Amino acid sequence: MFAEFLQYLLSGITVGATYALVALGFSIIYNASHVINFAQGEFLMLGGMSTVFLMGLGFPMPLAIVAAVLITVAAGFLLEKLAVEPARGAGVVPLIIITIGASMFLRGLVQVVWGKEIHPMPSFSGDTPLDFFGASILPQSIWVLVITVIMVICLGYFFNRTLLGKAILATAHNRTAAQLVGININFILLISFGLSAMLGAVAGIIIAPITLTAYDVGIMLGLKGFVAAVLGGLGNFYGAIVGGVILGITEMMAAGYISSEYKDAMPFILILFILFFMPNGLFGARSTERV
Amino acid sequence: MTLLHVENLTKNFGGVCAIDDLSFSISEGTIHSVIGPNGAGKTTLFNLITGVYTPSTGSITLNGESIASKPPYTLAKMGMSRTFQNLQICANMTARENVMMGNHLHLNTGFFPAMLRLPAIIRGEKQCEEKAAELMHFVGLEDYIFSDADSMPYGALKRLEIARALAAQPNLLLLDEPAAGLNPKETAEIEALIQKVAESGVTVLLVEHDMKLVMNISDHILVLDYGKKLAEGTAKQVRENPEVITAYLGA
Amino acid sequence: MLINPRTTGLALLALVIAVLPFFMSNNFHYDVAIHIGINAIIVVGLNLLIGYAGQISLGHAGFLGIGAYFSGVLTSQYNWSPMLALIVGAALVGLLAFVVARPILKLKGHYLAMATLGLGIIISIVLNTEEHITGGPDGMVVPSLTLFGWELYGEQTWYWVIGGLLLLSVWLVLNIIHSPVGRALRGVHGSEVASQVVGIDTTRYKVLVFVVSAIFASVMGSLTAHYSGFITPSVSDFFHSIELVTMVVLGGMASTFGAVIGAAILTLLPQLLSGFEDYETMIFGLILMLTMIFLPKGLIPTLLASMKRRP
Numbered sequence: 001m002f003a004e005f006l007q008y009l010l011s012g013i014t015v016g017a018t019y020a021l022v023a024l025g026f027s028i029i030y031n032a033s034h035v036i037n038f039a040q041g042e043f044l045m046l047g048g049m050s051t052v053f054l055m056g057l058g059f060p061m062p063l064a065i066v067a068a069v070l071i072t073v074a075a076g077f078l079l080e081k082l083a084v085e086p087a088r089g090a091g092v093v094p095l096i097i098i099t100i101g102a103s104m105f106l107r108g109l110v111q112v113v114w115g116k117e118i119h120p121m122p123s124f125s126g127d128t129p130l131d132f133f134g135a136s137i138l139p140q141s142i143w144v145l146v147i148t149v150i151m152v153i154c155l156g157y158f159f160n161r162t163l164l165g166k167a168i169l170a171t172a173h174n175r176t177a178a179q180l181v182g183i184n185i186n187f188i189l190l191i192s193f194g195l196s197a198m199l200g201a202v203a204g205i206i207i208a209p210i211t212l213t214a215y216d217v218g219i220m221l222g223l224k225g226f227v228a229a230v231l232g233g234l235g236n237f238y239g240a241i242v243g244g245v246i247l248g249i250t251e252m253m254a255a256g257y258i259s260s261e262y263k264d265a266m267p268f269i270l271i272l273f274i275l276f277f278m279p280n281g282l283f284g285a286r287s288t289e290r291v
Numbered sequence: 292m293t294l295l296h297v298e299n300l301t302k303n304f305g306g307v308c309a310i311d312d313l314s315f316s317i318s319e320g321t322i323h324s325v326i327g328p329n330g331a332g333k334t335t336l337f338n339l340i341t342g343v344y345t346p347s348t349g350s351i352t353l354n355g356e357s358i359a360s361k362p363p364y365t366l367a368k369m370g371m372s373r374t375f376q377n378l379q380i381c382a383n384m385t386a387r388e389n390v391m392m393g394n395h396l397h398l399n400t401g402f403f404p405a406m407l408r409l410p411a412i413i414r415g416e417k418q419c420e421e422k423a424a425e426l427m428h429f430v431g432l433e434d435y436i437f438s439d440a441d442s443m444p445y446g447a448l449k450r451l452e453i454a455r456a457l458a459a460q461p462n463l464l465l466l467d468e469p470a471a472g473l474n475p476k477e478t479a480e481i482e483a484l485i486q487k488v489a490e491s492g493v494t495v496l497l498v499e500h501d502m503k504l505v506m507n508i509s510d511h512i513l514v515l516d517y518g519k520k521l522a523e524g525t526a527k528q529v530r531e532n533p534e535v536i537t538a539y540l541g542a
Numbered sequence: 543m544l545i546n547p548r549t550t551g552l553a554l555l556a557l558v559i560a561v562l563p564f565f566m567s568n569n570f571h572y573d574v575a576i577h578i579g580i581n582a583i584i585v586v587g588l589n590l591l592i593g594y595a596g597q598i599s600l601g602h603a604g605f606l607g608i609g610a611y612f613s614g615v616l617t618s619q620y621n622w623s624p625m626l627a628l629i630v631g632a633a634l635v636g637l638l639a640f641v642v643a644r645p646i647l648k649l650k651g652h653y654l655a656m657a658t659l660g661l662g663i664i665i666s667i668v669l670n671t672e673e674h675i676t677g678g679p680d681g682m683v684v685p686s687l688t689l690f691g692w693e694l695y696g697e698q699t700w701y702w703v704i705g706g707l708l709l710l711s712v713w714l715v716l717n718i719i720h721s722p723v724g725r726a727l728r729g730v731h732g733s734e735v736a737s738q739v740v741g742i743d744t745t746r747y748k749v750l751v752f753v754v755s756a757i758f759a760s761v762m763g764s765l766t767a768h769y770s771g772f773i774t775p776s777v778s779d780f781f782h783s784i785e786l787v788t789m790v791v792l793g794g795m796a797s798t799f800g801a802v803i804g805a806a807i808l809t810l811l812p813q814l815l816s817g818f819e820d821y822e823t824m825i826f827g828l829i830l831m832l833t834m835i836f837l838p839k840g841l842i843p844t845l846l847a848s849m850k851r852r853p
Contacts, residue, residue, distance in 0.1 A: 036652055036655075083831050083835065086835045087834060087835050087838075090834070090838060091596075092652050092655075093592070093596060093597070093598045093655075094834050094838060096598060096600075096652060096655050097598075097787065097791060097830055097834050098830065098831050098834045098835065100600075100784060100787075100827075100830060101788075101826075101827045101828070101829070101830025101831035101834065102827065102831055103827070104784065104823050104824070104826055104827030104830065105823075105824055105827030105828050105831060106827070107823055107824075107827070108821065108822070108823030108824025108825070108826075108827055109824050111820065111823060111824070112820055112821060112824060219780070223659065223663070226656075227660075230656060261671045262667065262671065264663075264667055265663070265664050265667040265668070267660075268659070268660035268661075268663045268664045269660070269664060271656055271657070271659075271660040272642070272657060272660050272661065272664075275645070275646055275649070275653055275656060275657050275660075276645050276646075279649050279653055341739060343735070362738070362743075363735070363738035363739050364737075364738045364739075364740075364741050364742055364743045364744070366739075367738075367739060367740055367741030368741055372739065372740070373739050375735070375736070379733040379735055379736035380732070380733065380736070381728060381729055381731075381732025381733050381736065381737075382732060383728055383731055383732045383796060384725070384728055384729075384732060388725060388728075389732075391722075391725060392725045392726070392728075392729045392736075392737070392740060392742075393740045394740075395722055395725070395726060395729075395740050395741050395742055396740070396741040398722040399722065400722045400723055400726065401723075402718075402723055402750065405717060405718050405721035405722065405723045405724065406714050406717050406718050407714075407717065408717040408721075412717075412721055415722070416720065416721065416722075419722075455736070455740065456739075456740075458740070459740050459741060
């Protein structure tokens with residue numbers, strides 16, 4: 001009984017860590033630009049697929065990973081420069097449509113270039129499950145948790161201790177004021193996309209050995225990560241992490257105890273619930289609009 | 292007769308007190324102005340009266356009925372209309388359609404009649420078009436009756452907003468800085484227009500920075516500073532009030 | 543009736559529908575034309591929501607799916623009359639749309655996008671999972687539409703039915719737009735706060751247009767089911783929802799005829815380019831991006847505006 005519960009909890013935390021990273025990516029971009037980047041999930045897909053592809057070319061895994069992250073970050077920069085920047089100020093709905101278009105484009109491109117097959121990726125340190133109080137946990141899951149924690153700590157340091165990080169936070173709080181003190185808004189926006197792309201790529205790579213990767217893994221991961229971000233309060237750093245973990249655990253618990261077929265519906269039932277009862281999420285702020 | 296009455300109105304935004312225990316009345320058929328330095332709370336007061344903000348404490352009554360927490364669209368039904376400091380023109384419609392939109396409450400807004408284009412709707416549309424054209428004449432926009440809203444100059448758009456507000460057939464019209472961004476000639480035209488509106492029987496409450504305009508047309512002036520009432524009275528009284536002179540008109 | 547753009551457009555559309563059969567030589571052509579018509583009707587309704595009222599729905603295919611499966615299941619397994627199933631299905635979808643939209647539309651901006659996204663995916667998953675009712679991913683057979691004993695059968699008959707329905711839908715939607723209700727909808731998009739101060743209950747109108755566009759989708763879903771004789775859950779999937787949005791965006795937001803043309807282009811495109819399927823996702827994505835960036839008003843309004851500007 002307890003072992004079963006623990007099993008679901010552990011898988012929930014593992015997948016929740018991934019959602020947390022995706023949610024962080026969403027929040028960073030949303031904070032910098034009020035854009036909801038529907039292409040966020042594709043950053044995960046690009047990370048995983050690029051790694052597989054590069055390894056297929058003969059690159060050793062660590063090198064492939066680094067290169068894959070760089071490729072994804074480049075894609076993030078291109079997305080911002082070519083799709084988002086030209087349409088700035090166009091309003092919420094047009095920007096949503098543009099990022100949806102971008103996500104489809106990226107997905108379609110990968111489908112054409114690398115095919116529709118599902119690709120496995122080798123785990124970082126073997127596949128033998130470890131025993132943890134009766135529940136079994138894959139070594140890769142531990143990697144997921146450890147790397148996520150490291151990334152979150154690094155992000156915290158980046159935002160609170162470095163000048164660039166603080167500049168991003170400043171822009172999120174008040175764009176005009178940030179401009180007035182000399183912060184280059186366009187550059188901040190570019191960096192935000194690059195940062196989110198990096199987070200996405202890393203998340204995609206560390207989870208790929210467990211869930212396999214293909215051209216279309218981005219959709220669900222992206223949408224679920226988005227739900228996690230909204231759950232925690234869109235734009236809220238801690239909310240993204242908490243939201244991700246809660247979502248992951250809820251999903252696994254529902255799959256285990258209620259019905260595994262509706263596992264994928266859980267996040268969306270959750271988002272309807274959130275929107276009906278607490279649209280600002282767990283930690284989101286209420287805002288007044290000046291007329 | 293009192294049309295609008297504000298009693299002990301206070302509005303806090305977090306730690307900032309934008310309006311502090313404000314009380315005043317507006318009589319029917321007058322032009323009433325609210326002046327004060329930037330940040331005195333004039334637009335906040337406007338937004339409180341027009342239902343965009345909810346008061347923290349205090350009351351606002353229109354014809355004796357409380358309006359303090361009512362949503363803006365209900366206030367229109369009660370006879371209140373307004374223009375905006377930051378123009379809120381619908382660029383996706385023609386100029387005339389913007390004015391016609393103002394007439395919304397007096398039209399047949401049934402969905403099925405509209406969908407089936409019943410004769411009542413066709414008649415109503417024709418009448419509405421004519422009324423809108425008349426209003427555009429009234430405010431001096433006869434040249435723009437067939438223009439798109441997004442191709443009109445700034446000064447014309449300010450008058451378009453007034454036409455739209457008048458289309459709602461209000462008892463009380465609130466004008467939010469009607470002369471902002473206008474050159475002296477345009478300001479004189481707006482001044483004449485506001486007089487014309489008041490003469491047609493509409494009570495006017497305006498927020499304005501242009502002192503000449505305010506002093507010329509106001510029957511009654513309320514001076515705000517830091518969210519509080521600094522002075523009130525006729526133009527002459529306010530002009531000669533020493534506190535007003537220090538705080539606002541330049542020491 | 544005076545000669546105005548509305549009447550001209552309707553007349554032109556009627557002409558095209560009447561004349562097209564002379565250019566079609568086999569049932570396959572009729573089939574494509576019918577699918578264009580079906581998509582056009584859905585998109586004309588969706589355009590009210592997205593183009594005129596400025597809202598968004600990322601799960602509209604879900605409403606299609608409910609209409610389709612409601613009709614399919616009730617006519618094939620419970621012997622309901624097809625028209626009754628269609629009407630009841632549409633009413634239920636309207637109710638669902640109302641219940642979901644009312645609380646959400648009080649909030650701002652992107653919340654409706656999220657809610658419709660979630661709703662669409664939930665519907666899609668349910669249709670896929672409840673195999674004992676819906677037949678699951680393999681789909682189910684749907685009997686043909688019968689009306690007072692007369693069976694609606696054959697591509698040519700369906701062509702005229704859909705063609706007539708398209709004309710009717712365009713007429714109804716144009717009527718709505720050029721009325722106080724239509725101005726209220728456009729006002730919601732143009733300036734919500736300005737609409738409110740002239741007495742427009744903006745939430746009520748947003749809910750109204752959402753429900754109307756959902757009902758359009760449900761009715762067409764039912765008709766598609768009867769026409770094709772066979773439906774699969776993919777009719778309600780996320781990609782289909784995005785396809786519909788792309789048709790609105792490409793043809794022209796706030797242009798009813800533009801929506802028809804957008805539907806025509808994007809229904810025809812896969813047919814004209816063989817081997818297109820592999821590139822379909824990429825091309826749709828590209829169209830969405832390029833149109834929103836360079837032609838944010840869509841093809842038809844941009845064309846009309848550039849014609850106005852020429853001396």
